Amino acid sequence: MTPILDDAAARHLEALATDQRGHVSVVAPGGYGKTTLLHHLAAVLGAAVHTGPFDQVTDDVLVVDDAHLLDDADLAQLRDAAARTRLVVAARPWPRPAALAELLDLAQEQLIPAPFTKEQVRACLPAGRRTDALAEFVHTETGGVPGFVDRLARTLGPDKPGTKAEVPVAALAEFRPELARLDNDVLRFMLAADAGVGLHLDLLVDLLDRDAAAVGEIVEAARSTGLVGTAGALLPIARRAIRALVPVERRAWMRQRLAELQLARGGQVLALVRPLLGTGIGGAAAATAFEAAAAEALPVDPALSARLYEAAVTAGRPPLQVAALRAEALALAGDLDGALRLADEVITTESAARRRHAAGVAAAALAHRGQLFRSAQLYRWSGTEEGKQFASLGLLGIGDLADAREVRGQASSDGPPTSLSSALTLMSNGLHESVAGTPTTALSMMVRASGLLEPVGRGVLLPDSPAALGALLALHYGELSTASSLVDRAVAAGTGGAPLATRHQLLRTWITMVRGNLTAAAEQLTALRGAHLEPRDWLFAVAIELGVARRAGDTNTLGRAWLQAGEALLRHPMDLFTILPLGELMVAAARLREEARLSAHLDQARTLLKGLGNPPLWATPLWWGGLHAAVIADEVDVAEEHVEAMERAAAKDEQFGMVAAAGRCWVELMAGKVDPDAVEDASRGLHAAGFTWDAARLAGRAATRTSDRKAMVRLLDCARLLQGKPVAARTVPDEPRSSIPEVTLSERELQVAELVVSGMTYKDVGDRLFISAKTVEHHVARMRQRLGASSRSELLSQLRTLVGSPGAHG
Structure with a gap:
């Protein structure tokens, strides 16, 4: 067989063949094609490959393969032969006893076969399959080692369009003899390499129970096989072969032993233990490893963490010993049912470990289901500083201001100011500020809390996030850009895990809706339909569906969505954090003449807000929704009450003046009065805040109420501009008012x-x-x-x- 050589190697080989002087050595790990190269060189030189004995050789050229397998006597004979004939000797780099080292030192020329390039790999592939993609696949799997390239290329199945290339079982089977010949320590090292240990020499010393020098020899022996790269990592095809051919129990034992050693050092074990899932491995050591890996996985993959805790139980860990931690993992993965079952079992068992931790898990799950009072009770019982901050949030949410202040005052600041503790403190302070202080300060605190939580919040179980609460405040306050930034960053950071992922996405969809991009909002909502929605999220989703349908004039969808709204309201008690969807439901109810269905919830909301001192920041969506419900029902007095409330808020904070001015325009329209300047200013104010649809609708509706042709055209153009539509060129005749037909629509x-x-x-x-x-x-x-x-x-x-x-x- 002719070796595949690059140009430089071919020229070197040709020079060696024509130059009859000097000994030649060929040194490379197994699989690098030494034998093929040696036989080719022997043929060119007109010599045979000798296998010994070598003391009677009289040939001009003595060609010897696998010199690393010869004993000292044979090596001595070769050294003597070197005085009378030319030697061409091939060997692996290990083992290298002194006699072999002396022999190889005689060589004036050394050939070191290199791995194949991708182009050389392509040349080895079957005719008709020499594609870039397949060459890349084979090169990646084999590292370009010629012998392994040949094995894979020979066993590749026929090309199947649309299928991904795979390593055939037949290619892996050819590794069986090599693995069988391996020294036990070398195989153990390769199993450790398969587990990702690499060249962690301290760990290998303990694992192999050898000193550092002996471990170095073992590593060199492994490299000489060609299965292991210079960095101590297995070639991909070698890793596949080991996993296919070495019994699973031996591989599992190796990973378990490595995990024990890593735990003793305080190291990470997740990568070692994860492949053991489903193997059925048991015992105290395995249970400890699974539990440690579960804790490591929690911040990055809660679902995996829950499976690892389950494996720890299967391996022999008492269920209640890890139940609270497993409940937390399930909750972060989005399985609140499973989390509540486990947490309740722990809480009600006095001898169970981590009962207070389980209380915090149950409290968070209940908060997502709208059970804020029960959630606050559990958080208070947990006794942790975090629990006190969360209990304060829940109590504010149900309007219990006195208790919320008391619990918040009990929270200690003695602990270290970590990112998490600082974020939770800011979130709690910001929510209290939103009720009793200034909106800008409250919003600033929420923004800062959200930023602090981003690096660490993925693995923290929260009843709500500062990003979600901050987005609510920003929506109430007319700061859509801030709301959008908060939820976008929270989505990117994965704050709060799966339980809050849907909430953040729903708030993003809400922002899209009020900006007037109804098609995008409907698409975003559709994308969430496959997800399991907890009661709080379901209420927001239904409100969004109603809002999109109402704005789009889709009465069929409006009616269907309203049927869901009733059940969603029954499943979620009224609280401070659902004022926003309640405002949207008020308008939909008025449109469908279903106001009676909301009366109890509206009474609860008004009572809650009254208990908090009617904070304008939280009450505004209720006033705004009530105004538009009154417009639909033609209840001028009710509309006037809502506008007056907004105007009182505007007297204290000019930001509320935006909605107050728009509200005043709506009341004037109800009375048949149109002030084009006021309407245009109010519409542009809403648009500047991001409320594109509301802005255009106000201008458009005012255009239908005026009998002034110029005012009508002006307001129509304003509405179209606010919607981002082109304005057609118009010529409005300058004629007496009496000659202009009335344009008011009934x-x-x-x-x-x-x-x-x-x-x-x-x-x-x-x-x-x-x-x-x-x-x-x-x-x-x-x-x-x-x-x-x-x-x-x-x-x-x-x-x-x-x-x-x-x-x-x-």
């Missing part, structure tokens, strides 16, 4: 407009509104005349602007 006409722009036929609109298709056509004709539209497409464009994009009423 409530019925607005209802017809919403359904028409949603794509319904006149017959479908008539069926929905219990009027004839002819009457619908009459309404459309009147709207076209009043709006001065020259075509149906222009009419539809103007109607979309008037009722929202793509349209909503209420």
Whole structure:
């Protein structure tokens, strides 16, 4: 067989063949093609490969393979022969006894075969399969070691389009003789290398029970096989062979022993122990290893951590001994049912370990389910400093300000100011500030708390996150950019694990909705449908679905979503942190004439807010939702009450002036009054804060209420600009007011407009509104005349602007 050589090696080999002087050595690990190279060189030199004895050789060239396997007597004969003939000797770099070292030192030329390049690997592949992808695969698996390349190339199956290349079983089977010939210590080192030990010499000394010098010899012996690279790592194909051919119990024992040694050193064991899952390995040492690996996995992979704790129990650890920790892992992985079952078992068993830890786990799970009172009780019972901070949050959430302050005052600041403790303190202080202090200070505290928690929050079980609470405050306060930044960073950091991942995503979707990007909001909500939603998340999801449907004028979806809203409200008690969705539900209820379904929850919300002193920051969504519900129901007095409340808040904090000004415009519209300057200013204020849909809707609705043609055109253009739509060039005639037709649209006409722009036929609109298709056509004709539209497409464009994009009423 002709060796595959690069240009430099080929020229070197040719020079050695033509130069009859000097001895030659070929030194490389197993699999590097020494034998192929030696036979080729022997053929060129016209010599045979000798196997001994060597004392009677009279050839001009003596070619010897595998010199590392010869005994001292044979090596002495070769050394004597070197005085009368030319030697060409091949050997592995280990073992190298003194006699072999002396023999190899005689060589004037040394050949050191190198691994194949990718191009050389490609040349070894079967004809028709010499692709870049397959060459890359074979080179990666074999490290370019020629003998292993040949094994893999010969055993590759036929090409199957669309399938990923795999190492055949037949290629791995060819490693069986080599593994069988390995010295026991060398095999143990390779098993350790498979576990990822590498060249951790201190660990290897203890593992192999040899001194450092002996360990060095073992490593060199392993390298000489070609199965191990210079850094002590197995080639990928060698690792596959060991895992396929070495009994699993031997590999498991090695990993368990390494884990014991690592634990004794205080080292990490997750990488060692993870492959033991499912092997059935047991005993105290295995249980300890599984438990340590579970603790290590918790911050990065809670689901894996839970499986490792379960394996510790299977290996013999008493279930209650790790139940609290396993409950925490399950909770962080999103399995709140499993976490609550285990935590309750621990809490109710006086002899169980970590009962207070289990109480904290149960408290967090209950908070996600809206059970803030029970959650606060458990946090208080846990007695930890974190528990006191979380209990304070829960008590504020249910409106118990006095108890919340008392518990917060009991929290100690004696411990070290870690990122976690500092973040929790800021979160608690920020929530209290949002109730009794200034909104900007509260929001600042939440932002700082969220930033502190980002590096460490992935593995911390939280009842809520500062990012989520901060986003709520920012949404209430009209700071959408801040809200968006908080949830985006929390999603990227994985703050709070799986229980809070959905909450952060829902808040992101809420922001998308109020910005007017209804299609994106609907897509984001659809992406979450496969996830299990806890009651708090479900309430937000239903409110988003209602909000998107209402803004889009999709009455069918609005009706379907409302059926879910009733159950969602029953599953989640009213608390401070669900004021935002309640405000959205108020508008939907008014639109569907279902106000009675919300009356009890509204009473609870108002009582809760009253107990907290009616903080404007938390009450604003209720005022805003109540205003629009009153607009739909044409209840001017109720609308006026909500606007007055917003104006009182604006007197203390000008940021609330944005919604107050918009609210005042809505009340004026109810009375048939349109101040174009005030409406445009209020609309632009809402838009600047990020409330694109509300801004455009206000301007568009005002355009339907004015009888001033110039004002109508101006407000329509304002609405379109706020929606990011182009404004068509218009010429508004300068004529006496009396000659301008009135453009005010009636409530019925607005209802017809919403359904028409949603794509319904006149017959479908008539069926929905219990009027004839002819009457619908009459309404459309009147709207076209009043709006001065020259075509149906222009009419539809103007109607979309008037009722929202793509349209909503209420």
